[in-house]
Amino acid sequence: MNDFDLSDLDLNDLKKLHKETAAAIQSYEARRRQEALAAAEAAAKAAGYSLKDLVGASTEKSSKSINPPKYRNPDDKTQTWSGRGRQPQWIKDALAANKSLDDFLIVK
Template sequence: MTVDLDAMSLKELRDLRNKLDRAISTFEDRRKREALAAVESAAREFGFNLAELTAARPARSKVAAKYANPQDPSATWTGRGRKPRWVQEALDSGKKLEDLEI
């Protein structure tokens, strides 16, 4: 199918664009429905339904802070992950981690 865009009027070009937009949207919707059907089928093969597999997992509970900055008690650390600068500075100055415990 060859379309001579140069020979078309502005109205014809806009109509063509609208038809293309609708065709693309319809195509994408159809592909999404096909993908969803395939995923649901795969879930059934494993004995699940899609809702079971996509249900939100419970969020991890927050870990309580174990250490606080003596100069700024609002600055806390749980003891997990990288040490904050204030913890490292306290350790470098001769304090022990136990000295910073809450």
């Protein structure tokens, strides 16, 4: 392994090195995952199965389920909220004005 004297680098050089190192690590891990997946698929195929048959699930990344919106801003129809997580500012403002969440329900 190469030894580097990082004390000679300024902040911009250190940030650039950090960014490039993080990208190289991510690329390396992705290649290793692909190699492991290919080896697992080959082993399953040699035994007469697909990898999906053996693990009982898709090898593809599943998409995270998104909660459908429950509330809509009547002043700006593009602003919605699922009712989970932090309240958007337009909900906070409406509640401060003594309005009810029921006033903003999409399906009543």
